[in-house]
Amino acid sequence: MSLYRDDGVVLRTQKLGEADRIVTVLTRNYGRVRAVGKGVRRTSSKFGARLEPFSHVDVQFYTGRSLDIVTQVESLDAYGGSIAGDYGRYTAGTAMLETAERLTDVEKEPAVQQYLLLVGGLRALAAGDHAAGAVLDAYLLRSLAVAGYAASFGDCTRCGAPGPHRWFSVESGGSVCRDDRPPGSATINEESLRVLSALLTGDWEIVDGADPRFLRESTGVVAAYAQWHLERGLRSLRLVDRA
Amino acid sequence: MYEGIVQDLIDELGRLPGVGPKSAQRIAFHLLAAEPSDVLRLAEILREVKAKVRFCRICGNVAESEECRVCLDTRRDLTVICVVEEPKDVVAVERTREFRGRYHVLGGAISPIEGIGPDDLRVKELMTRLADGTVTELILATDPNLEGEATATYLARLVKPMGLTVSRLASGLPVGGDLEYADEITLGRAFEGRRSLEV
Numbered sequence: 401m402s403l404y405r406d407d408g409v410v411l412r413t414q415k416l417g418e419a420d421r422i423v424t425v426l427t428r429n430y431g432r433v434r435a436v437g438k439g440v441r442r443t444s445s446k447f448g449a450r451l452e453p454f455s456h457v458d459v460q461f462y463t464g465r466s467l468d469i470v471t472q473v474e475s476l477d478a479y480g481g482s483i484a485g486d487y488g489r490y491t492a493g494t495a496m497l498e499t500a501e502r503l504t505d506v507e508k509e510p511a512v513q514q515y516l517l518l519v520g521g522l523r524a525l526a527a528g529d530h531a532a533g534a535v536l537d538a539y540l541l542r543s544l545a546v547a548g549y550a551a552s553f554g555d556c557t558r559c560g561a562p563g564p565h566r567w568f569s570v571e572s573g574g575s576v577c578r579d580d581r582p583p584g585s586a587t588i589n590e591e592s593l594r595v596l597s598a599l600l601t602g603d604w605e606i607v608d609g610a611d612p613r614f615l616r617e618s619t620g621v622v623a624a625y626a627q628w629h630l631e632r633g634l635r636s637l638r639l640v641d642r643a
Numbered sequence: 644m645y646e647g648i649v650q651d652l653i654d655e656l657g658r659l660p661g662v663g664p665k666s667a668q669r670i671a672f673h674l675l676a677a678e679p680s681d682v683l684r685l686a687e688i689l690r691e692v693k694a695k696v697r698f699c700r701i702c703g704n705v706a707e708s709e710e711c712r713v714c715l716d717t718r719r720d721l722t723v724i725c726v727v728e729e730p731k732d733v734v735a736v737e738r739t740r741e742f743r744g745r746y747h748v749l750g751g752a753i754s755p756i757e758g759i760g761p762d763d764l765r766v767k768e769l770m771t772r773l774a775d776g777t778v779t780e781l782i783l784a785t786d787p788n789l790e791g792e793a794t795a796t797y798l799a800r801l802v803k804p805m806g807l808t809v810s811r812l813a814s815g816l817p818v819g820g821d822l823e824y825a826d827e828i829t830l831g832r833a834f835e836g837r838r839s840l841e842v
């Protein structure tokens with residue numbers, strides 16, 4: 401595999417030397433790849449504009465000794481422009497990119513579901529059909545579910561007693577009944593549980609029409625849930641602008 | 644690994660931006676082979692620059708006194724501020740000789756993935772400068788990349804209630820190039836930012 405080509409989303413870029421960048425790309429078939437974009441910081445570079453975070457690209461890599469090298473890039477969707485032009489979208493989107501990077505912690509391990517979720521999430525974010533914060537919350541719940549941390553907003557996660565329940569425990573993975581609730585469980589409104597379920601299943605009619613009070617409570621639950629399951633937490637989550 | 648202070652030197656050099664382990668080793672051996680007077684001159688200038696140079700209390704640019712050369716210049720237009728990310732961007736804009744106002748150096752761009760938010764930049768200082776109403780125009784000259792755009796978006800929203808004239812540097816085609824070689828993103832920006840021709 402000296403040359404390989406795939407679709408991918410640029411998650412992160414870091415400066416390297418005078419004019420290069422290391423780009424981290426979540427690809428459809430090869431999982432997360434770190435590669436060098438040579439000369440991309442020069443204004444004359446043909447690649448530079450296409451290798452920005454949020455870019456959905458068709459990219460060709462050359463397998464290098466330590467890092468792979470980007471040899472060709474074509475733009476599929478440039479979500480960056482519409483995302484950077486709205487601060488709420490930018491901060492929500494960055495939290496999505498950081499999550500995708502953290503949930504694919506082994507390089508080149510295929511993660512096609514994570515890739516598809518991210519592309520779908522960024523497309524929704526760029527289109528602006530729903531509140532940026534809600535797109536982020538839905539993405540967090542779903543990407544964590546794909547990674548094996550599916551939250552339950554119905555039956556008790558301990559005994560299976562049918563919900564809805566008034567208590568929620570991040571450590572237990574979701575709703576808990578009165579008898580099983582561990583110390584420190586939070587109480588949660590039934591309407592917020594409905595919003596959380598809708599975020600997880602993609603029932604946007606419920607999410608878009610929800611009372612801001614319950615959206616805020618849901619966001620708090622999602623944030624606590626994500627921070628608990630992603631060790632070391634997400635740096636970008638506290639900077640998400642939900643104004 | 645080398646012994647003691649030679650390795651220490653390589654390690655220190657390797658912490659500089661853009662210097663990898665190989666380059667650090669090359670620079671270290673260059674210094675070891677160089678004339679002692681040349682190396683001492685470098686050491687002296689490093690010491691001097693750290694002792695003398697600080698950041699302008701008004702704009703955050705590098706300065707050799709309380710205020711930088713631009714802020715001390717009484718001929719500069721006090722009603723316009725050009726916002727840039729780094730002191731080196733001040734140098735770049737000064738080279739154009741197009742701008743006669745003052746600057747505001749943010750100290751970087753908003754980058755949530757690196758944990759850098761507005762509070763980590765000199766945003767509060769900018770708002771303080773705008774408070775007395777002297778400044779009527781703000782030019783956002785952050786880098787034409789994603790983080791620079793997002794930082795400009797944030798600042799434009801923040802100052803909106805103040806009713807200033809806010810502009811963003813045009814993104815467009817490199818002068819002297821052929822249109823067909825432009826990538827679609829840059830060309831798209833150039834279309835968005837096109838201006839009318841008065842004939």
Ligand SMILES: [Zn+2]
Binds near residue numbers: 704
């Ligand atoms: Zn100054």
